[in-house]
Amino acid sequence: MRRHDLTASLRLYIAFMALTARAMGTWGKITELSQQFMISRMFVYMLANTLHETSLTVFGDNISKPAIVEELPYHYMLSLRLEGRCSIETISTIMKRFDIPNASTGSISQYLQHVGSLLPNTVTTSNDEVKLVVFLSDEIFAKNIPILVTVDPISSAILRIELADSRKAEDWKNHWECLEKNGYLATYLVTDEGRGLCVAPKEALADIIRQPDTYHAIAHQLGKWVNILEAAAYKAIQKEFDCYNKLDSARSDEVIDKRIDGYEEAVKIADEAIELYESFHFLYVTIINELKLFDGNGNLRDRKEAEENIKAGLSLIEELEHIKITKAVNKVRRTMPGLLNYFDVAKAVVGNLSNLSINQEALQALCLAWQWRKGLIKSKKAKGQKYCGMNERDCLEIAMGYLQEDYDLVKEQVYQQLDQIVQSSALVECINSIIRPYLNGSKNHVTQETLNLIMFYHNHRRYNDGKRKDRTPMEILTGKKQKKDWIELLFDVVKEKDPYFFASTK
Template identity: 40%
Template sequence: MRLEIASIAHTAQTLNMWGAITNLSKDYSVSRNFIYELLKVLKDTSSLIFAPSKAITQLSKKDAVAVMLHYRMIGRCSLESISELMKIRSLPFSGLGTISEMLSKIGNTLPSNIKLDKNMRLLILIASDEVFSKSTPILITVDPISSAILKIEKAENRKGETWKKHFDEVKESGISVIGVVRDEGNGLALGAKESLPEAIYQVDSYHAIAHRFGELVGKLEKRVNKLKEADVKDGLEKNSKETEDAIELSDNFSYLYYCIINELKPFCHTGEIRNRASANGEIETALELMQTLGSDEVNKRAKSAKKVLPNLLNYFEQTKKSIEECQKEGVNKDALEFLSLAWQWGKAVVKAKDIDRKHRAIEQRDIYIYFAKELLKDEYESISQLVFGKLELIIQASSMVECINSILRPYLNNSKNNVSQGFLNLFMFYHNHRRYRAGKRKGSSPMELLTRKEQKEEWVELLMDSVEEANPSFFL
């Protein structure tokens, strides 16, 4: 399937068929980025695939491993698929057992935590969470700004001592943790408290509010629709009392929920920083009103949400700091407010699942960008880059871990969730050193963004060097 997609895409590019990649992504239900990654694999290996048989036979072990790595990491191929593709092209070292052994050895030579230069120490806020391979927990800690994985490990459990050891090893890598964005998991909370007692705790606002209440909005609306349909079937000319009560509960709950969501935004509609004390008070009032709606389920969720309220808005302090730094750089007040709102609506674009909401968010974002451009003229590019860079330091949730999970998930699926620590080490190295091909991080690798040091070689070359450093005879 992957080879088929790559071949069609290559033909389309060769013939300059406009829109073909977009259509291909729709036909196969895959992303455009995934198709471009497959294209890169095809192009990188084409010299080997179409080389004379003699040249292929003489292919070195190191070059063969490079092919395996490209198929595995960029193509996301299973070991069986890698073996089949290499055998079709008469490439050496194509046996399934050989491929499995080589990739396993490579993964086991790599560390499970990030490797920094000896004299380097980084002061950062981290995001941590767990994902699952079947019932096996995988603990992940990332830098949400650069997207670099700081540590990834297959764990036996999610207990406090396991997370404490995890955080201790993150610190040993040269990371000084100033804050932790996490959910309310007991083991994660206990481990962070014991290992990182001085770090600021930021509640994951998504898990605390949107995850806790968001699904309930739809659930209550569905109940209303079912009751209305039942009333119609019963021949009632107007809603029954049960239906009216359900409508009232749904409307009141939705109103209060969206009031809370609005207070989570760091900027008011004017572009000024939202007052933390006021926002906290509004959220607390909304939660108390939820408890008066007469629903046991709503009451239970509101009660649990009140427990995390003290640490829910800690990111407001970073908001204030980011704006103050922009002001010190001499950014015009009106321009700063326009750019702050453009940034906030940009976040809404990413979060929106409903297409109408996404379009509205895009429209609002573009309006404020237009205002900023009109005000700043030729200075727009430099000033907007400065402001957006400062605002990106505002972290509300551990959503970057979810992003990593979405990248990792296809590998877990094609290995039938039989994941090893060696593969997780390999995945972390690949992710941290690959260059983004699109988006705000385009052209940079997570490692470059984290360390601010130029990465001169591609990920596979760096990986080969790392393996040879650990085992000089590996490719002999």
């Protein structure tokens, strides 16, 4: 609605003062004008721009600038903020160094927030299409404020991201309902053991298999004790060594006897620490191996047998009589009923693959190769990566011998189907690592508009390496080729939602 109190004379005055401030480099004038006349800073810039264009028409040569020149400051802002992960202050410094317009921190912050407000926080299918995907849902925190995220683990696309007041079951229920309204239905849900994430599926996704995060359920609970017990064992060994070295310096019988007793006690403690570490490490590795889907021949393992083996391993760990580890074992036991749900998903996937015209020996080799590939991705040490990579190549060579010229096509098909089996929410941790630098750069002061920008960038940026190399998450999710760069697509959205944005902010 047009404000009648802002007469033509007042608008001209505001525009003139803004242009003068820009020419003189007077800081804070735009904010002062916006507060004085109770108008937005964007409106002040629009008036100044209109007066500037009119003056060019009357007094200048009236040569219009190409669109790319108008958009240049926003190329810098968006590229530095999203690709460079720079803070607002750093972006301002760089833009000022190269005499790029709109370089003040206030302008940059306002423009980025406005662009983010034009973007959705949930992806939508085209033409009211219904798409079945795996929901990988988790919580990220900016200080104490929860950010609810759902990701498609196959494409890595962020399906929905929202800044929430809480992370209760009702919040997650609304979160998934929004996705369903936008055309995305869950075939399978992967979450950790957060209270809201455990309760909400019973109400919102009652017919969907919920897979607890196997990493948080076992590796996170028990894995840390491998390093703790190993460090304790080495510390005990060092203590034994120190006590032994002190034996020769003793002179009196009393001191000699005392040091011998101390050494024997140290030997006993060291032996107990070593035995505890070795026993726990063996049982932990055994339990982790039970999470594998395929045996050494590429056959799908039996879920019930794997569950029984894990329970037996947990019982043996309890017999070590370590109080804190026993508490961790009890936490693992609470997740056991649904921990191996992914075996049922795998059974359906492998069954579908077996019905195709694929040589069964080749299929088994590809299944085993895929498992080694997953191990390679999870390995953090070079030695483990090398070992898994070598075994994957060996399995692929066997499959190639059976498939010959059909190898590439069949391998891609099998890997694609097996990738639907998800047992961990680790991908959300990757998304967390992507979002975290932006949160740190803004001192954890995050807005929904910022999250919208991050989501759009992530979903439309092109991977430079890894298994998704040269593809964007949205390409993989939709199966449609993305012809433009992410920033061009973003400008298309801005022009559609706010046609006068670039004209009003020059």
